[in-house]
Amino acid sequence: MRDTIRFLRAGKIVELSDVGPTETLLDYLRLREGSCGTKEGCNEGDCGACTVAVGAPHRGTIRYRPVNACIQLLGMLDGKEIVTVEDLADGDILHPVQAAMVDHHGSQCGFCTPGIVMSLFTLYHAGKAADRFAINDCLAGNLCRCTGYRPIVDAAKSVCTGEVGDRFAREADATVGILQFLSDRQDIFIGNDKSFFAAPRTIDSLADLYLRHPDATLVAGATDVGLWVTKQLRKLPKVIHLGRILGMSQIEDIGDAILIGASATFEDAMPHFSAIDPDFGEMMRRVGSKQVRAAGTVGGNVANGSPIGDTPPVLIALGSTVELRKGNESRALPLESFFIDYGKQDRERGEFVAGLMVPKLAANQHLRVYKISKRFDQDISALLGAFRFTVEEGVITEARIAFGGMAGTPRRAYSTEERLIGTEPSKTASWGTAREGLSIDFKPLSDMRASDHYRLETAWALLAKALVELAGAPSEITRVIGRREADAAFQTEALHV
Amino acid sequence: MSETDMRKTDVSDVDLADPVLSEGAEPSAADFETEPATASAEDVAELPGSASPEPAYATVRQPIRHDSAIKHVTGAAIYIDDIREPAGTLHLAPGWCPTYAKAKLGSVDLSEVKAAPGVVAVLTKDDVPGINDVSSAMGDDPMLADGEILFWGQVVFCVVATSRDAARRAARLARFEATPETPLITVEDALTADSHVLPEYRFGRGDVDKTLLNTQRRLSGSIAIGGQEHFYLEGQIAMAVPGEDGDMLVYSSTQHPSEVQHTVAKVLGLMEASVVVETRRMGGGFGGKESQANQWAALAALAAHVTGKPCKMRLDRDDDMIMTGKRHDEVATFDVGYDADGRILAVDLAFDSRCGYSADLSLGVNDRTMFHADNAYFYPVVDIVSRRLKTNTYSNTAFRGFGGPQGVIAAERIIDTIAITLGRDPLEVRKRNFYGPGRDVTPYGQTVEDNVLQDLVGKLETSCDYARRRQAVRTFNTRSRILKKGLALTPIKFGISFTLIHLNQAGALVHLYTDGSIHLNHGGTEMGQGLFLKVAQVVAEEFGVSVDQVKITATNTAKVPNTAPTAASSGSDLNGMAALIACREIKGRLVPFLAGEYGVQEDQIAFRDGKVIIGNEAVPLKEVAKKAYLNRIQLSSAGYYKTPKIHWNRDKAEGRPFYYYAYGAACSEVTIDTMTGEMRVDRVDILHDCGKSLNPAIDIGQIEGGFVQGMGWLTTEELVHDAQGRLRTHAPSTYKIPTCSDVPEDFRVELYESPEGNREESIFRSKAVGEPPLMLPASVFSAIVDALASIRPGMVPPLDAPATPEAIMKAVHAMRRGGA
Structure with a gap:
């Protein structure tokens, strides 16, 4: 049992024993360390101004991933390297990403810039040439209200070329060595029975700890629990972090x-x-x-x-x-x-x-997924429809359909599924009463994302779109976003990274 | 041929790649015998631009990077929350009643708040020694609620605690006794209740009713235009440090330090001279920190006054979005008569504007809606009325464009309505209605003298390949069932000057030190727009030094007093000119002195390449400064500038409110999904007029950024209130500003090659650029309308803004039904 957390910070190992269960990484950086380069923009993980890079060993080297420091609990960083915007420049020499941002006029008010620099730092370290799609993806969580993004995209294109030659790459072996040294087999428990931050190392010790403290809050990524802390100001005296459990992220x-x-x-x-x-x-x-x-x-x-x-x-x-x-x-x-x-x-x-x-899908099964939101990237769904059809000789023999945003829980559309059996997707006349099925299955609500009316109408539209595509229409003529053909290439490539 | 073409002169830019002018080149005396100096003695008495032919410039017109760029990317730029806090600094959090939008306040039980850990003080209106008001002028913005709640989010009390976390937690512990009343939330609510925050205002010309009655072709329509949250990345913040004699030093993230100074003095009952406000930079402003930074600075100052400690107030994002005003949402209703070619004969136009619970800047904002209800089009007979409605919502305020964008959207809807009804290409109808010879007087009586739109739009039409793409879109739409494309090219004409005439003034302070370094200060504030750099470029140009030698300093009310807000796109126009005048004042002392010392004519003295060229000698500026100092020449000067030519009589609705107009145009192509309402912007081409740009890189940044911000306003950014008047979209999780992937990969932005630059004598003939580009995405909105119109040719799609997927689907259904 260890009663501290340890992480690597600007080349030094930091060991802390006074970690509150819900202290955030951002507060640690700004209030304790006095590193004010990392900004607070929204305090809920949506604007990216507080983005820092977290390094962890991966396939023999170090992999940097961007996280929102405002909703990361400090204790979750045990065993990691934390890289902030202050760490990048080598004395007076700017990091290539920083230099590119300067050269391309990538900052105006500058408040989002540290977060953008850190996101691009992780893209730079991805080790392959970034195209617009990858850059969009990298920056989806970094809002900039001034530039319109174009100069930032240009900066990214110029510097994220796949060649990685910065100090962090040169020192990767040493960094991995230190992080491996920090990665011990002990459970972490800081605090007492009334209030603690715990990060067990095995699933058995988690099961045991949670049985003793069923009132504890389980935290994996804290992308939701973080908001309970920063927005709802909930007191969470007992926090158990799942991120260190061996095998649980497999x-x-x-x-x-x-x-x-x-x-x-x-x-x-x-x-x-x-x-x-x-x-x-x-x-x-x-x-x-x-x-x-x-x-x-x-x-x-x-x-x-x-x-x-x-x-x-x-x-x-x-x-x-x-x-x-x-x-x-x-x-x-x-x-x-x-x-x-x-x-x-x-x-x-x-x-x-x-x-x-x-x-996985059987050979005669087809999946279609559609997400509807006001903004394509980094938005919460107004509704999301997922459709799995089993098709034999051009006829639907089984349908499993589920929607999000249409009820108080993610829910299956049982009546609709039933009505689809026997349907031939290519013949609209055979679609029958599926639309009525949706009205039986769902009574959606109105909220800030969409009205009940729009949700129900669009649920039907998504089902119809799925059937049209199933009948052979390529997504090029059925969608404004999410081309199945192009995405397949992009995503499968990700498998090998 | 347009007027502009006919005014072309043969002035051409001097080659800036001239090695003599490039940095590091040693100038020799010979260079200066043949080359005109950058600033001759004659120039000193004149403003730039008036001299012809145009001299070569070393610093202005160069794409120099933002002065803080390196600090931005390294995290070294200091925003207010990054200032090292003095020991003992206390933190504030606002307390408010989360239940009601309108209520009579009974007793507020603060006992638990006061008893909470870390709490040092709890402030209410009774703690205010001066006047409990943070409004700009109208006296109707209580800093702390006074007996009633007027909107959801009104600050009732304020917690002062040892940490921000403690203050925020304590602020939630109050118990309110309140009697709810029915709030007025929507424009319709306010119209029904006849609830106004300011009197309605009207101007126009001719007999609209009669003309419309006699017009064969007549259409009416309306469009609801949503509001917009500023979403500056740095939220509202201020830190107040108390001094001796009750003095107060306030660091405020504000576009208007003078007004914060006046507000703090008013609230604390101090002389204005006892309050100093400093602003180094903001993490974005966009109008949201013009008047609405006052409250938070005044609360911090009140807390510092009460506790005697430094006090900082930084709003949490949700509180910021709930408590501060936004762009006005409006409903525009029109009745238009036109001829068979689509030429407008008469327009009757009304704007119903949700102002919120107080007046704030609503007078100027809504006036500007009216000033831009013509956009680029001549209305021979016109009546424009604006109703300023009072509702129980946050008090709407300045936002980039300041009401102008709503007017522009209404004008473009009128054009689209005519074009679609006539079955004409909307661009053809747009061009037909442009201001032109004999059709050049606006509804408010100003003559449009500097119109470049025929030329500018013609160039864009060619460069964006409009005609071919129009055909391609038509073809696509006949073949595509689910997806529909739309194309639109829209212009913008935007009036430059504060319509409150007295604000068109600025001051600057320039010191030349004996080492040749220059200290620059002026009344403008830096919010990312590059103002500090542009003004520094002006100063560097005048003294012939590099911008690095000009020390940019924080805006400070003790250095330059009684300033205007940095708003109305006017920052460089006003402060650049004030700084230039200050420089010329100093040079005006140096030149005669040097002429005497060196025995040369004054016109043989020039400042360039870090040197002062005196006859055949090139003397380093620092030597000149040192020598002048030893000879008791004053090396410091204030500069003061006021915009010429402008006047406006609001009662009579006549005059010339704008010094000049800025112009631009954009062409956008979109694809919509008629099953879901999803929309993608495929390509955008922009051509924008910055006159002779002071800094093309900075200006392109303003154009692109303004475009994307305006596009967000018209597409994804939706403010949703519930029936009780509570804002439901008060965080980036629910309020969606554009992200990187919303910007089309094919995004072509060019500066309009302006032969003579600004026709008026603006700073180095440049044009203001902060606000005008925000209206270029009217082209995106009209392109969506165009795509929808393809569903049922001849019918005008009833699309409201913002064009969310749901709004687009609503219009799709209406088109399919054949009626709204």
Whole structure:
């Protein structure tokens, strides 16, 4: 048992024993360390002004990922390298990314700039030439209100060429060595029985700790819990972080299905989901931003039971099961059964989500996923529709359809599914009463994202679009965003990074 | 041929690549025998631009990078929250009633707030020693609520605590006794209740009713135009440091330090001379920190006054979005008569504007809507009325364009309506209605003398390949069932000057030190727009030094007093000119002195390449400064400038409110999905007139940034209130400004080659550029309308702004039904 956290910061190991359960990385940087280069813009992980790079060993070298410091709990950084905007320049010599931003007039008011520099720093370290698509993706979580982004894109294109030659690359071996040294096998527990930050190292010690403290808050990526802290000012005296648990972030391909550990990040899961279907990959790419996907987890997206979580409808349409564990006991259930009602899941006290099993598509199965939001990137869905059709000889023999944003939970469209059996996608006359099915399945609400009317209308439009595409229409003529053909190439490439 | 073409002179730019002018080249005496000096003695008495032919410039017109660029990218730029806090600094958080938009306040129980950990003081209106008002002028913006809640988010009390976290937590512990009343939320609510924050205002000419009655072709319509949150990345913030004699030093993220100074003095009951306000830079302003920085600075100062400690107030993003005003949302209604060619004969136009609970800057904002209800088009007979509605919502305020954009959108809707009804290409109808010879007087009586639109739009039409793409869009739409494309090319004409005439003045302060370095200060503020750099370029040009030798310093009310807000795109025009006048004052002392010392004519003295050229000698500026100092020549000067020619009689609605107009045009192509309402911008071409740009890199940045911001306003940025008047979109998670992928990959921005630059004697013949580009994305909106119109040719799509997927789908359904 260790009662400190340790991380690497500007070449030095920092060890802290006074870490509050909900102290944020941003507050640590600005208030404790006095490093004010990292800015607070929104305090909820949506603007990216507080982006810092977090380094961790990966395949023998160091991999940098961008995270929003405002909603990272400090304790979660144990064993990591934290790189902030102040660290990049080598004396008076600007980092290549910084120099490119200056040369291309990439800053105006400058307040978003440190975050943008750090996001581009991670893109620079991705080690391949960045095209516009990759740059858009890298910057989706960095809002700039001044420039209109064009000069930043130009800066990124000029510097993120695949050649990595900065100080961080040169010192990668040493950094990996230090981080491996920091990566011990001990559980972390800072505090006492009333208030603590804990980061167990094994799933057994998690199960044990959570059984003793079922009132504790489980935190994987903190992309949601972080907001409970910064916005709702909730007191969370007991926090258990899942990010250090060995094996829990593992993703395993077992042939006809993929096993996803509960603390596997969106970013890690994305290429695997993309390999199931490019629509799934593109939907994953539109979950939050790079920063959110680097921290947030598929398990967390399921466990928090949000009606607008993006992965659950797709996972349900694919027929996924969720594995729950309590103490030494495990059980598995179909994901749709896990979501009972708004804010209520089939999870007992002391029980936690351990992982998910996601079936792949059979040869005669087709998936379509559509996300509707006001803004394409980094927006929460107004609604999200996921459709899996089993087709035999041009006729739908089975349909699994699930929507997000249409009810208090992610929910299956049972009546609609039933009405689709026997449908020939290419013959609109055979679509029958599927539309009425949707009205039976859903009574959506109006909110700031969309009206009830629009949601129901669009749910039907998405189903119709899926059928049209199933009949053979290429997405080029059916969509303004999310080209299945192009996305497939982009996403599969990600598998090899 | 346009007027502009006919005015062309043979003035051409001197080659800036001339090695003599490039940095590091040693000038020899020979150079100066054949070359005119950058600033001759004759120039000193004149403003730039009036001399002809134009001299070569070493610093102005160069694409020099932002002065803070390196500090931005290294994190070394200091914003107010980054200033090292003095020991014992306390932190503030606003307390408010999250239940009601309108209520009579009973007792407010603050006992738990006061008892919370870390709390040092809790401020209410009773703690205010002066006047509890933070308005610019009208006296209707209580800093702390006084017996009533007028909108959801009104600050009732303020917590002062040892940490920001403690203050925020304590602020939520109040218990309110309040009697709710029915709030007025929407434009319709306010119209029904006849609730106005200011009297309605009207101007025009001719008998509109009669003309419309006698017009064969007549159409009416309306469009609802949404508001917009500024979303400056740095939220509202101020830090107040108390001094002796009750003096107060306030660091404020404000576009208007003088007004913050006056407000703090008013609230604390101090002389204005006892308050100093300093602003080094803002992390964005966009109008949101013109008047609405006052409250937070005044609260910090009040807390510092009460506790005797330095006090900092930084709003959390949600509080910022809930409590501060935004762009006015309006409903524009029109009735237009036109001829068979689409030429407008008469327009009757009304704007109903949601101002919120107080007047704030709504008078000027809504006047500017009226001033831009013509955009670039001549209305022979016209009546424009504006109703300024009072609602129980945050008090709407300045936002880049200052009401102008709403007027422009209304004008473009009128044009689209005519074109679609007539079955003509909207661009053809636009051009037909441009101001031109004999059709050059605006509805407010100003003659348009500097119109470049025929030429500018013609050039853009060619460079963007409009005709071919128009055909391609038509072809696409006949073949494509689900996706529809739209194309639109829209112009912008934007009046430059504060319409409140007295604001068109500026001061600057320039010191030349004995080492040749120059200290520059002026009344303008830096919010990212590059103002500090542009003014420094002017000063560097005048003294013939590089910009690095000009020390840019924070705006400070003790150095340059009684300043205007940095707003109305006027920053460089006003402060650049004031700084130039200060420089010339100093040079006006140096030149006669040097002429005497060296025995040369005054016209043989010039400042360039870091030297002073005196006859055949090149003396380093520092030697000149030293020598002047030893001879008791004053090396410091204030400069003062006021815009000439402008006057405006609001009661009679006549005069010349604008010194000149800025022009531009954009062509946008979009694709919409008629099943879901999703929209993608495929390509944008912009041609914009900056006169003779002071800094092309900075100006292109303003154009691109303004375009994308305006595009957000018209597409993804939607403010949603519930029936109780609570803003539901008060964070970036729910309020969506454009992100990188919303900007088309094919985005072509060019500066209009302006042969003579600004026709008026502006600073180095440049034109203001802050606001005008914000209206260029009217082309995106009209392109969406164009795409929708293809569904049922001849019918005008009833699309409101912003064009969210839902708004587009609503219009698609209406088009399919054949009626709204």
